[in-house]
Amino acid sequence: MSSKGKAAALSTLLMGLGQLYNRQWLKGLLFLAAGLLGIYFFIFELYDYIWGLITLGETPSGFVKVGKLTKMVEGDHSIFMMIKGLVALLAALLMALYYILNIRDAYIVGAARAEGKRPHTFKQSLVMLEQKHFAYLVLLPPFIAIAFLSVLPLLFSILIAFTNYADPILPPANLVDWVAFDNFSKMINMKVWSKTFGGVLQWTIIWAILATVTTYIGGVLVAILIHQPAIRFKKFWRTVLIIPFAIPNMVSLLVMRNMFNNQFGPINSYLKFFGLKGLPWLTDPFWAKVTVILVNMWMGIPITMILAFGVLSTIPRDLYEAADADGAGAIHKFRYITMPMVLFSTAPLLIMQFAGNINNFNVIYLLTNGEPVNIHYQFAGHTDLLVTWLYKLALNQSQFSFASVIGIFIFMIVATFSIWSYTRTRSYKEEDMIQ
Structure with missing residues (x-):
C-alpha cells in the first residue's frame, strides 16, 4: 500500500x-x-x-x-x-x-x-x-449558526407532522409516538379535515392571485399616471401616495378594522349620512373578503408604485419618440413599450409578492382574525388562509401535528410555484428586452 x-x-x-x-x-x-x-x-x-x-x-x-x-x-x-x-x-x-x-x-x-x-x-x-x-x-x-438556529427548527417542525402530537396527546403526561403519514392521510381523507383544508386552500389561492394582481396593476398604473409629462406637482403626489407604506402595517390594519366596523365604523356612518345602507364589511363572508382585498390594495400599491417609478425612469425616451413618429397611441405605447419593460424588471418581484400573499398573516389576522366563523370548517373561518389556520391550530387548539402538515403543504405550494414561474421569466433567462 x-x-x-x-x-x-x-x-x-x-x-x-x-x-x-x-x-x-x-x-x-x-x-x-x-x-x-x-x-x-x-x-x-x-x-x-x-x-x-x-x-x-x-x-x-x-x-x-x-x-x-x-x-x-x-x-x-x-x-x-x-x-x-x-x-x-x-x-x-x-x-x-x-x-x-x-x-x-x-x-x-x-x-x-x-x-x-x-x-x-x-x-x-x-x-x-x-x-x-x-x-x-x-x-x-454562520454555517454552524444557520444549522442550529434555522435548519434545526425547520427539521423539528417537519418531524412534528409525522407524530401524534395533538390534543389530548400532550407531554409530559402522555408520550408522543411516530405515526408516519397518518396525519397526511387524515388531512386528505377524513371529511372534517379535508373539507376545511380544501376550502381554506381554495380561498388562499384566490386571495393570493387577487391580492397580487390588484396591487401590482394598481401600483404600475398609478406610477404611469404620475410619470406623465402633463401631470403637475409630481413630488406632492408621490409623497401623498407613499404614506400608507410609511405607516407600520399593524397600525394601519387596526385602524382599518375600526373604520370598517359594522356598528360604529366611520365608513358605514358616511354611507348612512348619504342615505345608503351600511354594509356588513367584517361579518358577511363575501364582504369580509372584499374588505381584506381593498385594505391590502391600500397597503400594497405604494410598494409596486415605488419600484415602477424606478423602472419608468430608465426607459429610453427614444422609444416613445419613435412610437409617436409611427403614429402609435397611448394604449399601444403602454402595451408594447411601457408594460414589457416594467414586467421585465419586476417579474421576480411579482412572484415574490404572490408567495408572500400566500403567507400574508398580518392582513388577515389583524383585520378579520379569519372571521366570520364558518360552521362547516374545523377551527377556521371564511377569510382564514392556510397560514392563519395553521396558527389557530397550533396556538389555540394545540393540534401541533396537523399544523405541521399544513406548513409542509404551504412550503410545497410556494416553492413549486416560485421555482416554476421564476425559471420561465425573461429576466431569469437573460433574454434581450427588445427582440
Missing part, C-alpha cells in the same frame, strides 16, 4: 493517526484529541439523545402511590427528547464532516510525501489554511 493509502487508512481507523504517520506531530495530536473527545461524547452523550429521537420516550410522567402518599414521578418528555435528538444528530453530522476532512488531509499530505515533498509544519499548515481556505473559515461560524 502506498504512503497516501496508509495515511488515509490510519486516519480512517482513528483520527490523527494518518497525520502522525505523515510526521505532522502537533496536527496529528490535535486531530487525535478531537477524535477521542468525539468518540467519548458520541458514546456517552449523543447516542442516548439520538436514541431518544427514535423512541420519543418510554416512561410518561404521572403519579405513583408510595405507601399512603401519592408522588409525582417525572418521566420522559417526548418533545424535549426530539429537540435534543435533533441537536445531537446535527452535532454527529458535523463530527462526521470533520472526520472526513481528517481523512482527506492525511491522504493529500501522504500523496505529497510520495512525490518527495516535505510535509508542512503546523505553522505552515495554518498559513496555507488562511491563504487557500480563508473564505471557508469565515463562513464556518
Whole structure:
C-alpha cells in the first residue's frame, strides 16, 4: 500500500493517526484529541439523545402511590427528547464532516510525501489554511449558526407532522409516538379535515392571485399616471401616495378594522349620512373578503408604485419618440413599450409578492382574525388562509401535528410555484428586452 493509502487508512481507523504517520506531530495530536473527545461524547452523550429521537420516550410522567402518599414521578418528555435528538444528530453530522476532512488531509499530505515533498509544519499548515481556505473559515461560524438556529427548527417542525402530537396527546403526561403519514392521510381523507383544508386552500389561492394582481396593476398604473409629462406637482403626489407604506402595517390594519366596523365604523356612518345602507364589511363572508382585498390594495400599491417609478425612469425616451413618429397611441405605447419593460424588471418581484400573499398573516389576522366563523370548517373561518389556520391550530387548539402538515403543504405550494414561474421569466433567462 502506498504512503497516501496508509495515511488515509490510519486516519480512517482513528483520527490523527494518518497525520502522525505523515510526521505532522502537533496536527496529528490535535486531530487525535478531537477524535477521542468525539468518540467519548458520541458514546456517552449523543447516542442516548439520538436514541431518544427514535423512541420519543418510554416512561410518561404521572403519579405513583408510595405507601399512603401519592408522588409525582417525572418521566420522559417526548418533545424535549426530539429537540435534543435533533441537536445531537446535527452535532454527529458535523463530527462526521470533520472526520472526513481528517481523512482527506492525511491522504493529500501522504500523496505529497510520495512525490518527495516535505510535509508542512503546523505553522505552515495554518498559513496555507488562511491563504487557500480563508473564505471557508469565515463562513464556518454562520454555517454552524444557520444549522442550529434555522435548519434545526425547520427539521423539528417537519418531524412534528409525522407524530401524534395533538390534543389530548400532550407531554409530559402522555408520550408522543411516530405515526408516519397518518396525519397526511387524515388531512386528505377524513371529511372534517379535508373539507376545511380544501376550502381554506381554495380561498388562499384566490386571495393570493387577487391580492397580487390588484396591487401590482394598481401600483404600475398609478406610477404611469404620475410619470406623465402633463401631470403637475409630481413630488406632492408621490409623497401623498407613499404614506400608507410609511405607516407600520399593524397600525394601519387596526385602524382599518375600526373604520370598517359594522356598528360604529366611520365608513358605514358616511354611507348612512348619504342615505345608503351600511354594509356588513367584517361579518358577511363575501364582504369580509372584499374588505381584506381593498385594505391590502391600500397597503400594497405604494410598494409596486415605488419600484415602477424606478423602472419608468430608465426607459429610453427614444422609444416613445419613435412610437409617436409611427403614429402609435397611448394604449399601444403602454402595451408594447411601457408594460414589457416594467414586467421585465419586476417579474421576480411579482412572484415574490404572490408567495408572500400566500403567507400574508398580518392582513388577515389583524383585520378579520379569519372571521366570520364558518360552521362547516374545523377551527377556521371564511377569510382564514392556510397560514392563519395553521396558527389557530397550533396556538389555540394545540393540534401541533396537523399544523405541521399544513406548513409542509404551504412550503410545497410556494416553492413549486416560485421555482416554476421564476425559471420561465425573461429576466431569469437573460433574454434581450427588445427582440
